[in-house]
Amino acid sequence: MGHTGVEGEVEAVWRIESARLVAALTRMVGDVGLAEEFAQDALVSALEKWPEEGVPRKPGAWLTTVARRRVLDRWRRDERFRLRMVELGREIAERDGRAEFDAVLEEDYGDDLLKLMFVCCHPVLPTRARVALTLRLLGGLTTDEIARAFLVPESTVAQRVVRAKRRLADEGVRFEVPAGPDRDARLSDVLEVLYLVFNEGYTATSGERWLRPELSEEAMRLGRVLAELLPEEPEVHGLLALMELQASRFRARVGPDGEPVPLAEQDRSRWDRLLINRGLAGLRRSLPSDPAQPRGVYSLQAGIAAKHAVAHRPEDTDWHGIAALYEALVRRTGSPVIELNRAVAVSMALGPGAALGIVDALLGAKALNDYHLLPAVRADLLERLGRTEEARAEYERAAGLTRNERERALLLERARR
């Protein structure tokens, strides 16, 4: 993105304004695809006009006005469009359009933005489409930026977005925040998409990396937007806290020569205090107001990340607390991977003997059949218990399962000790 010039300014305005513009337009026309079309039209106008006329003092209002004019033009001209509005059950089709439109656009846009989030993450869409649509309509990212972030051709992303919008229209997905029990499930769909985007930025597998941290940042930004819109939802704060606490370690994870630094060896002074403080504040807000209520999975994970964040030295880590949080997480999720994590925490809190029982109980778990960390953790516990021969066999088994060369080398080295 350019630093200067009108084009850079238009892009910047677009990033700031596009989500609420699309959200307000969707409310008007009842269809995200159509809404985005109108919003894009306004963007094109801006690109044409602003270089000559200069960027207006209130660029967001300018874009809104242009988009509104386009919708009204189409409305007058296009009988089908008019019928569609009636079809969608919009009372506005029967009233004076303009007044209604003004009212819609000047209203508090938060509710529309929230509806747009729920639409973008709708369960009728495949996960990848949810991610693409969220980044595009809520993040204001271009198809090209999304494509580069996910290392796929631009046409793939464009197609994904087009299909997603058509699917939403075909399925008659309503522009609304669902009510009742459905709401919780849908909210967790939204959270899942944000966390997916965050992790994509965090764990990038290959390719151009410069956009990757931006994906994590975008996920955090959308998390903050959501937390402003739904301040009473503990899990929204839980997810945001989790992302901020994980991101706080970003700088410390790499040594002076670029080598990765494991948690226990990180220079904790390099942890990002601003993000830690934000994460800890978010964590407090993620606790259910009624202590008898169970904590959500994001809140629990944020709790674990926070226990690391507040330990000034590795030996100050509250492993008992971490083990308890993992236990609660296992109860919520039933995940054997989390149970394995619990075993590691228990070994730190109570020693290898206590942990070995937990790990041994996992040996039959199908989900962990090819999971190299199971034998790796078991090997470490056996080694610490002095059962060297068994440890060696487990290290070798783990080395055979991992697909990461560096890790394999490390495991084989430990097997030889």
Added chain:
Amino acid sequence: MRYLMSIMSTPETEARDWEPAPEVYEAMGAYNEEMARAGVLLTGEGLTPTAEGAEVIFRDGEATVVDGPFTEAKEFIGGYWVIQVSSHAEAVEWAKRCPHPPKGDPTEMKLQLRRIGEIEDMEGMSEELKEREWNLRAQQENLNG
């Protein structure tokens, strides 16, 4: 990327009895709210006049403490925000939206934008090593929480 956005002090804000007018508080509040709702505001604070501060000047191994107010009142930070944005232009765009003296008011107001250093700014780290760093994150997260 993150930017430190600072609002520079003026002779007015440096005055001992300076207190923003209620409408200034209100406008700033609305501005902060707008940035918070857009998910870009990470933190921000206002600073008291430099009369309440001090400068520590080192010369020839010696530290000299000079109590405020500082000279050159326009050169100092009166308040700051830390914002997270996607581009330099976006940071500038947010800065331009800061409440300011209206047309016809000759009072000058200045904001400064400084990008906060991130991992990409680390010198002497090869692209390949950065790449490896990204790769290892997931695995570490798995077992470390």
